[in-house]
Amino acid sequence: MGLLDRCQELFNTANLYEVLGISKGATEAEIRRSYYKVSLRVHPDRAPEDPQATDKFQVLGKLYAVLSDAEQRAVYDEQGAVDEEADVLSQDRCWEDYWRLLFPKITVQDILEFEKTYKGSDEERQDVIQLYAQHQGDIEAIMASVMCCSQEDEPRICSIIQEAIKSGAATAFKAFTQEGEGKKKARRKRAAKERQEAEELQKELGLGDEEDSLAVMLKQRQKSREQNFSSFMSDLEAKYCKKSAKTPKRGKK
Template sequence: MGLLEQCEEAFGTSDLYKVLGVRSAASEGEIRRGYRNVSLRVHPDRVTATQKEAATHKFQILGKVYSVLSDSEQRAVYDEQGIVDEEADSVKRDRDWEEYWRLLFKKVTVADIKNFEDKYKGSSEEMEDIKQAYLDFEGDMNSIMESVLCSRSEDESRIRAILEAAIEEEELPAYTAFTKESTHKQRARKRRGEREAREAEAMRHELGLADGSSALKMLIQSKQQNREKQMDSFLSAMEAKYCTNSQKGGKKSVKKGKK
C-alpha cells in the first residue's frame, strides 16, 4: 500500500497537507510545526496500551509525510503531479521514526524557556510579533494577548503602549476593537489573567517546584481550557520560530495605513 493510501486509511484523507493540518502553500516552518502538533497527539507514548499499535502505525505514516513535504524535490513532484515517489529513500527505507522525531524535536527544558523569554521580551522581534498580531486580529486584545509568545497579564500595559505608539505614528491602522475597547472587557481579561496565575501557582505546588520558577509558570498557565494543547502550541511556536531548519519560511510584513 502506497503512502497516499495509508494516509487515507489512517487519517481519512490522501492529501498530505491536510494530514499535517497545514495549507498547501505552507512554509517549511509551518510544515514542521504541523508535523509536531499532529505527531504529539498520536505519539505511542501518549496513548493506552490497546491504542499503541494503531498509534505507532499513524506515527510512522506521519514521519513519511513530513519527510516528503520537507524535501523540496519530493514536495515539488507531489504538488505538480499529486503523487509520491514511493522509491525515494526517505519513504521506502525502514527508518526508526521515533529516533527521527527525537532528532528533529529536542526536548525543551525550563532553562531553555527562561533564556528564550529573557531574550525575546523587549526585543525588536517581539515588537514585530505584537504589531503583526494586532493586524491579524484587527485590534482584538484578547486574541493578541493569547497569540504573542510569553505574554502574561502584567505585560498588557506594555504591549498596549507599543501599539498605541505605532497607531500614533500611522504605522498601524486604528482598529475600533482596540481604540474603543470597553472597560468591562479589559477587566474580564484581567480577572482571567489573575485566575490563570492562581492556577499556575497551584500547579507549581502540585509539582513541588521552587519559588521563582516564572518560566515554568508561564508555560503551564492555561490561556485556554486545555493546558496540554497550550503547552504543545507554545513549544511548537518556539521550535518553528527558532529551529534553523524552519528559518526559510518568511514572516508576513507589517502593513501600513489607517482605518
C-alpha cells in the same frame, strides 16, 4: 498501499500539503512547524482514544520525510507522485525516534534564553499583529496567545497594536479600541490572583532563583490556561528547538 493512498485513507486527502494545512509554496520552516503541530495532535500518547493514531503518526513522518527532502519534494511537486522506493521512506525506520530527534524537549533554560531574544523583537511585533487580526482585537485572547507574555506586558503589547493601527498595518477593531473598563479590571484581577498563587507556590516549595521562578510560573499558567499553554509550547518547540544534525543523503535502494 502507497503514501498518497494512506493519506487519502487517514486524512481524507492525497495532497501532502493539505494534510499539513499549508500551501505548495510553504517554506522549510513552515513545513516543519505544521508537521509538528499536526503530528502532535495524533501522537499515540496524546490521542489514545483514536484507534488510527499510530498509523496517522507514521504516515505523517513519511510525509514530512518527503517534503523536507529537496529532491523528493521536487519530484512530488512536478509529478504529483512519491518515489516509494526512496530511502527516506524506509519501512524499518522508527518514526517515533525520528520525531523526537527533530523535536527534542524544551527545557526551562531554553525558554529563558528564548524570552530574552524574543521580547521586543520584530518577530514578536509580527506575531502580535497577526494574533490581533486573528482574534479581531480581543485583547484577552491576544494576551493569552502571545508567547512569553504576562499581565505586566499588556501595556507594551497594546502599544505595539496601537502603533500598527496608526501606521495602517492593522485594522482598528472595536473590540480593542472600545474595550470596556470592566473587562480590563476583571483581567487585571484575574492576573493578580494567578501571580499571587504562583508566589505562594514558590514560597511553599522554597524556590528563589530565576529558573525556579519561571518553572512555577509555567506550571501556574498550565493550570489556569491549559489550551493556550499547550499552544505556546507547541509553537516554541516547532520554531525554536535546536535542529539535529542532518542525516547523510543516500541513493535509492
